[in-house]
Amino acid sequence: MMDNIISLCRIVFTLISIVYVSEMSRLPTSGKPTFYTAAVYENAVVFPEKRASSYDEAVSQMFPNLDEYKRQADIAGTLGADIIVFPEDGIYGYLFATPSDIENYLEYIPDPAQVDWTPCTEPLRYERTKIQTFLSCLAKNNSMYLVANYGDKQPCHDTDPNCPKNGHYQYNTNIVFDRNGKLIARYHKQNLFFESQFNTPASPEFIYFDTEFGRFGTFTCFDILFHDPAIPLIEKYNVTDIVFPTAWMDALPFLSAIGYHSSFAVAYNVNFLSANLHQPSKRFQGSGIYTPKGSLAFYYNRSFPDGRLLVKDVPILMNNSKRFEKKKVTLDTSDMQFIQRHDFQGRVFKDRYNFVSLRSKVGNVTVCQADLCCYLSYNRVEVTGNYAFGVFSGVHERHGPYYLQVCILLECGSDNATDCYHFTFLANGYFNNITIKGNFSTPYVTPQVLTTDNGNLELLPPNALKFNERGFNV
Known part of the structure; x- marks a missing residue:
């Protein structure tokens, strides 16, 4: 179980890449x-x-x-x-x-x-x-x-x-x-x-x-x-x-x-x-x-x-004797059946994301922006906290410019259900299971999970996160 920020992100600086x-x-x-x-x-x-x-x-x-x-x-x-x-x-x-x-x-x-x-x-x-x-x-x-x-x-x-x-x-x-x-x-x-x-x-x-x-x-x-x-x-x-x-x-x-x-x-x-x-x-x-x-x-x-x-x-x-394999994270046709229009747009790290609010204990949702669609499957203990699932695909200008593609699940730091600009170190709620994936344009993907503990960030224990071309699961 985890709270606060659960994200899958790909970062590329101008024609450059990070490789799986x-x-x-x-x-x-x-x-x-x-x-x-x-x-x-x-x-x-x-x-x-x-x-x-x-x-x-x-x-x-x-x-x-x-x-x-x-x-x-x-x-x-x-x-x-x-x-x-x-x-x-x-x-x-x-x-x-x-x-x-x-x-x-x-x-x-x-x-x-x-x-x-x-x-x-x-x-x-x-x-x-x-x-x-x-x-x-x-x-x-x-x-x-x-x-x-x-x-x-x-x-x-x-x-x-x-x-x-x-x-x-x-x-x-x-x-x-x-x-x-x-x-x-x-x-x-x-x-x-x-x-x-x-x-x-x-x-x-x-x-x-x-x-x-x-x-x-x-x-x-x-x-x-x-x-x-x-x-x-x-x-x-x-x-x-x-x-x-x-x-x-x-x-x-x-x-x-x-x-x-x-x-x-x-x-x-x-x-x-x-x-x-x-x-x-x-x-x-x-x-x-x-x-x-x-x-x-x-x-x-x-x-x-x-x-x-x-x-x-x-x-x-x-090292294995074989060459490194670049595995591309993808979406299935079945994942696209859950596509829906975003509920609101909010800024994260100075970029404007499309967000869907999480309103139920169990759910599947796909949300898109430009060429990137992100899929989330989740199961949580109870409906609490201002959680939203978001997507961004575009040029990040702050301390850049460089290109970002991000799928992110986080608890917004504001009581306003449509404001994720402010982040929080004191998140509420617990998730039993989360799967996140997206149709990223390259295989250069890094999976990340952060939790909170009394105002400090924490990481999951070893072997808690599974990551492959099907996305990541915790």
Whole structure:
């Protein structure tokens, strides 16, 4: 049984797609481990009180966060963690308006595909690498893989027509160290979200690293809504797991951190390790350890000021030998017999949806907008709450533009039966069974279910949601 928001959504940014992938199987158990231990840390970031005027001053401002990283990594290490993930902007925050504001906080990060470097044992090989050295030693001393987000300062020359006037590019960067502290991966964020302090790479990077417990791809925050680099990592490079530093501001109802990140794991059959910032007053919250079967652990707290370390055993996955299959969610002719005109139009996430109000305990309904029709079958305990089933197909302009197709069941936050503009964290009523599907124009679909508990969002337990080309059922 669940309450609040139950949604099936497809998100496509301008000719780009999110892809449904075929089932992956567990690693054979003969003589091989079947689980690894993952940790993610949601950091209540300490922001600099003023802009640093030098690199050394910037380092001193970053160390309150790095000291917290050490405390949490040491705890995870004692619990046997094989890998730990820290959030985007977790070392210095996000309050930088210009490239010059953040420049003193950055370091040159060499390409590990070109150099073999362990900062912990070679701290003087490059100038100003105190942060990388600290992180490298943290990985080495705890014998774990460590994923952090930091800023890269890459020099460029006059021969490069795009080289900035200051003579270097600045990139929002994920860096990965192995158990010995060696730098093994560097990823420059492709899809920036109002980050004028950083440059956009000339082309997307598809960065992955191999471990004894799987092949891990990495990308950052807003990247998840774009085809590149996320989808090729899964389809072409055969990653089984994603490490995902993020500074994610919830955009309800269907772009909450825990909701969308867990849906990505289900849709693409990957383990997904998501580490977010913790700043509830600004809607930054929600980290988790997710699998194709659902959430193993998540943290979502809108009132508690402190961050949280999550540590869980995660099933090891392996790729099937066959190609990934893109399965398209469809409607049957029988589903169309329940089609009806919408009762009202209401705005959700600034878009105008066609909605049908739910007035009975049991029902079937199909509602359409433009080229998309959405079908709902439901059974609930009693008729309570202002629930509506809606559909949107069109261009989303806010922080876009990009194209959206969404089928959504939610409780509207207003007493007005025709107003779903306001969302709620305190929903009423329980559903015994729900099936949602739609005739989406592509197979790029992510299924999502959110529930509420005393004002906080919750996720269903593992194996509670079933998703295939017939839609999803809970």
